[in-house]
Amino acid sequence: MEWDDAALARELESLAPGSDDVADVFSERLTEISIAWRDGSPGDPRVCVETGTAARRRARGDERLAFVAGSGDAAARAALRALRGEPSDDAPPAEAPSTERGPAEAARWMRRLPALLARHAPRHRLRLRLLRTERRIASARRPVVESARRLVSIEGIVVSASRLGDEERPFSFHAPDGGEIADALKAALVEAAAPRDRPIPVVAGETDVVLANGSAAVLFHEILAHPLEADAERSPLTASASASAGPITVTDLDVRDDPRRLDLFGGYERDDEGIAPRAVKLLLSGRVGARISDRSSGGRTGSSGHGRRAAASEPPQPRSSNVVVAAGSATSEELVRRLGDGLWIDEIQSGSVEPASGAFRLAFHRARRVRRGRFTDEIGPGFLHGEMLAALRRIEPVLGREAHVCRTLGWCARDGLVLPVQGEAPDVLVRGLSVRPAR
């Protein structure tokens, strides 16, 4: 992805004469290797090598974006020509493929995964995806920035055998590739395949819930991070923050959105506008904090480094990355005792929020019922739902003393645009959430 940087800089400066104007060229090479695994046997191999370049100009609220396939200098020039509305030749600018090849990474996983699966979850239908992105961004009056990221994502079904018969359980695990993730993956597989009692259906109504094992990160991703994305609709959370500066939840609760956590799936060193990210305090001592912003929405304080693109063909949006919740001091035993009667949930499968109304929903596959401070029945799939402000007000001022990475949280879709995200959270006790069974 080599460019004539000096020539590009001159051109971008001419496109953005005002100090608030934005002009940039973004180029991406994405390599994705995907292999299906069924009961230990690999198959259905897919490899996709994609390159794309987009030029953008934003001035006085008007934005234009032009995208062409390919990368390199020719593609950058073609994108700029398209941005200026000049005619272009039909042939897309191509470039020699990268010399770095994905199969080396794939080979490592082909050696590692069968042993892990055979030992801990021999019956499964999973898909392994290895993603490598290389990005280059040139902006007017800024140096050219390059970044690269490697991610691994495993999703599908693990079959758990027990005396009562087989049970298919959804499985997902997302992590940056290259780190020490084998132990975390092993633990996730063991947990997914562990025999459990037959679940009983959850009874609809209100219940107290402990979101354990990092799953509270999904709740905060939905009810804090999304409403605080700078381009989000006005929500009860932001309305409350502008009406009063007082705490809206327990003062022990500190929640940040931190892209700098490169050990998490949503981390990065530079955002897709070339900005070095900073952690945004979403909730500080129980008070609503700052907004997640990009260059367009940053205003006087500037971008928080959250300008993210779902693809080179899409414009950047202010989007959440890694939701990180500070740990407290309570042990699991203390939390179970505090919970008294309610549900203990180790894993949230998916979540959604409607910022305008504040309504959110979290789906879980399994839970454990707690009665009089002791674990009792296994509970089947269901949904937790509620309103964001009410849920924040009902958080108990006791947080688990260890923050757990939520490796099941990996992809976030907003308006159809999908980005890697993740989070880390201690065990959190929330009173009075609504629950109902998934039928």
Add this chain to the structure above:
Amino acid sequence: MRFEDVAALLERRAAGRWELYRKSARTRERDGGRGLSRITHRAEEGWAARWWDGSPAGMWFAAGSDAGGLAAAMDDAARLPAAEEPPPDWPKNPARKAAPPEPAEAADADPPDLAPALSEALAAAGSERIALGSLSLRAGEARERVANAAGLDAAQTLFAFDGVASAIARRGGSARAARAAFRWDPAAPDVDGLARRLAEAASLPLSDRASPFRTGQWLLSPPVAAAVLAAVSPAFCGERGPSWLAREEAASRAVRIVDDASPESAFDGEGVPSRRMLLVEAGEVVARLFDLRTGRAAGRRSTGHGVRPSFRVPPRCGARRIFLEASEPAAAATLAASVRRGLEARALTAPVRVDLAADRYEVEFTGVSIVAGREQGPLGGARASGRISELLRRIQAAGSDLAFFPLPFPAGSPTLLIERTSFD
């Protein structure tokens, strides 16, 4: 590298057992709302190849945004293991060539700025304070070419005019947002119809009123009925559907279920000609949908239902333009007037959930309650759930107002009247 060069590369790699696909799309998009005005021009390329190799044979798939990327991806994919799978029966060039489509000039122009007109229509359509959230309009054309080792070389041009809009309704301290995906006619965009749909979807949930009935008749407006059909459509794909679909009376005789993509495209993602497939008639399943791979597994020919949601993934069997057709269409107003006691679903408040194997569905919606053919008032939210098989069998009547919606593939339905459903 040209298309023919890549085809030659594939022939050397897997003689007689390959397929090559290319899509070139040019789109223009206008985004507005929430203080944003953006024009996006995209010139996208997508190449995909799959080939069968080895003995016993396995299938490999590679994709790239240009021929060079595809070639690199093919090299990389070839080093990975593939599970055993026999190659399909390749389609050959169709005897009848598809007529080239009329050039759509509107695909070469920026979409119009409909935001002011839609804002005005929203204000006129709802009694609540309703504001336009965002509006995105897209216009464009895509050229597809598919070739295979059996000599097929087919090309077509497709035009797309679609969009997504959102609106926010407020009453007191409450607010609700609604989003609608739609297709638009560049000659006469239906702004008022879109405004009505958005206004209902955003303002009806502001009502505190819950469902007054636990069971009753259920009137589904076309967008809701189409979403239910789209969710159920995988049941018609491949050799064997769920057992509940194999019964003699699998559905009501009041409707036919059809898949017919021929008005929009000449062939599917594997180069097999599109055709009208009558899936359910007189209550019985009379045909099933196949792509090349599921057809091969079932010992059948492809029905032209190899869909490619993206060049990045191999084609798979799926509905392409499925719809419900009334056997004896009635006016939608007549259907509403015939409701003795029930609910009308006008918009979804959550995606339709189905479990095809377990024969279960769950639809969350907003709408109005009806008694003796008269609207009783808005309904904040309700949930209908039960067996899919019963839902299909209990279709009492269907309207004459068939409409299509991008879900994301086109799915259509008229207004449907279900004789009995459980609500909560």
